Amino acid sequence: MAEIVPDISTEQQDIRQTKLAQYAAATRTKVLASPSDLDAKDKVMQEMAAWCREQGNIVVLKSATILSSDPTSRNIQNCKSLLLSKGIHPGHVYAAKQSFLDLLMDSSDEENVSKRQKGETTATFSDQQRHLRDLVGEAIKQDVSDIHIQVRQTYTRIRMRQHGELKIYAEWSEKLGREIASVAFNKETDHATSHFNPMLPQDASMPLKIRGNEVRLRLASVPAHGGFDMVMRILATGEERKGKTLDELGYTDRQIEIIKMSMRLPFGAIIVAGPTGSGKTTTLASCMEMVEPTAKLYSIEDPVEKVVEAATQVPVNTEKEDRSFAMMGRAALRMDPDVIILGEMRDEDTASVMVRASITGHLVLTTLHTNRATAIVTRLVDMGISPDLLGDSSVLRCLMCQRLAVKVCPSCAVAVVDSPRHQKYIAAWEEVLGKEVIARAKARGNGCEKCGRSGVGGRVVVAEVIWVDDEGRQFIQKCDTLGWERYLKENGWLDFRDRAIDLIQAGICDPFDAEKVVGPINPSTLAKVFKY
Ligand SMILES: [Zn+2]
Incomplete structure (x- = not known):
């Protein structure tokens, strides 16, 4: 009924x-x-x-x-x-x-x-703790990735990073800022043993219960002239978010084919690179879903953000040497694994675990901080791995690098040619990209109901994906990234700039937002030889 x-x-x-x-x-x-x-x-x-x-x-x-x-x-x-x-x-x-x-x-x-x-009574749950929860709750509601708290002599400025951009959220008194920071560090963190000292750089992990969800944040602070800065990164919101597929993230069909092909390899390293906050962990998680259920999967994480049943997730404690990434990676190697995921390659030690795991017949997935896919090699050499070893056919197999670009809200986007803000640059863009591309390009609008008046419709991955072939290995051994890139381009490889242009042409990214990923698009910056 x-x-x-x-x-x-x-x-x-x-x-x-x-x-x-x-x-x-x-x-x-x-x-x-x-x-x-x-x-x-x-x-x-x-x-x-x-x-x-x-x-x-x-x-x-x-x-x-x-x-x-x-x-x-x-x-x-x-x-x-x-x-x-x-x-x-x-x-x-x-x-x-x-x-x-x-x-x-x-x-x-x-x-x-x-x-x-939490076993707390009204009396012990202080105003500051409530304030902290309100702040984090509001950030989660607005899909914010980081909360920046800037405490100075006379004020506290709260800004939030939403879709990659910092926005002013509130201004508080200096006193309230200090109180919130010390409550966060001293009362709410995992190991609330250390005392918050604004004169020292500090970091901690903070679990909070908000609206019944287990929320996890990473706190970091540094002293600053006249006060200190604290950043709270939201790692997990506790809401069961369905993992996104590579296609939904923004990888092209061809790029996905290459990644799938490398995930079926019996051994070798697959590396996802990119700057902090570029969504490397999300990409790694989508790759993890491709692992065959018959394979034994170990995932070394700091911290464990989301429970994955198919894997053994090993938590890392970076403060303790015997529980570092490298130590836990070596321990996992003794557990008869097929696939090992090293959350992050931070140092020489972890890099050598990656190499050892791949040459001993395991598939290794890991992340690294670099700005270009080809730069992964340079970075690894810098971390003490010899170019000869990197050129070995059982080590590097698939290299990815990604960044995030802001998408326009499709409901309120306007044509670039009609946008007053864009007029000054249209001629330069047309010269580089062609009139047809700019004629189809969309610009961020003034905002509507659907996008919360921001003009932004989420973010999209802009990625470079390299399948390391025999020719490529020769460039790797010589550390010749320029020659390698030339070779890749000759074979139809798409770099960041090509992908950014695709996104402009498809009306997905405002040219200004694409430029934030690849730099100014004009004849001077693109010229092989810069004329003064
Ligand atoms: Zn809109």
Whole structure:
């Protein structure tokens, strides 16, 4: 039988909205609709929470401020009497949207649940801890990757990195910034033994429970002139996100074919390179899904971010030498593995584990910080691996390098030729890319409902993928990256610039955003010989 859902007709809703707006106008206030309309410290008053829940359309805050979606009702009087009977002087009455009241009650409930789960009482769960949770919760809601907290002598500036770009989120007092940082380090981290000292660079891992989800963050701080900086990177949001396929990430069909081919190799190294925050771990996870279920898979991670049942995930502790990447990698090699994933090659030691694992007949997947796929070789030589060894046919097999480019929101994007901001550059782009490409290109629009007024529709991977062949190995042995790239291009290989141009032409990336990945696109920067 169909469930009967009680519904309020739109007509009744309209009448309510009008009444709210009239009340707000009469009291020279506005209809409160979101947390930003309130003082961040002002939460639901716990003594009144049960009564408010019964009423449904009224919320009393700690400051004794009363919010109601029906501010002219008799209930307001009842509320005031109840407050007075508790010895609390009632504050102002404000008109508020019902959806906002529901949100306030929900977050108050969740807070209590999380407190109970942590075995904490209202009294020990400090304002700062609540503030920290609000901040992280808001960041997760907005799909933010990092929270930057800049504490100086007179202020704290909070910025958030969303789709790769830093945006101002809030300004706090210097005191609150310091308090949040020390609460994060001293109360919430895994090993809350060390005391937070803003004069020293420090880092820690922080698990938090937010809205019932296990959230994991990495904290780092450095001293700065007049204060310190702290960055919180969100590693796991606890929400079960389905792993993206390489195709969804932005790899081309041909690139995926090459990766799949290398994943079927019995031994050798597959390396994913790219700058910090370019999504290397996500790509590694998609590759991990391709491993045959009959293969024994060891994954050495720091920290373990997402549980993968098919693999044995070995956590690393970088602070302890006997639990480093290299040590854990060597230990995994003794466990009869078929595939080893080394979360990150950080030093000579890990690089030599990678080489040893591949020449002893294992498939190794790992990541490295470099800016180009061909530069992986240079970096490994720099880490003490000999070019001869790197040129061995059982070592390097597939090299990838990736970066992330911002996509335009398809709902509000405009044609580049119609965008005033772009006019100055169109001639240069047309000269390099051709008129047809620019005619089809799209620019970020002014934002719409769908993109939260940002004009951005997520990010796409821009990647270089190299299958290391016999010819390539000769260039590797000579460390001749320029000659190697020339050879690759002659054989139809796509580098970052080619991929960026594809994305401009397809109307996926604004040329300005593509330039952030490959640098300025104009005849001078592209010339083989730069004319002064
Ligand atoms: Zn939009």
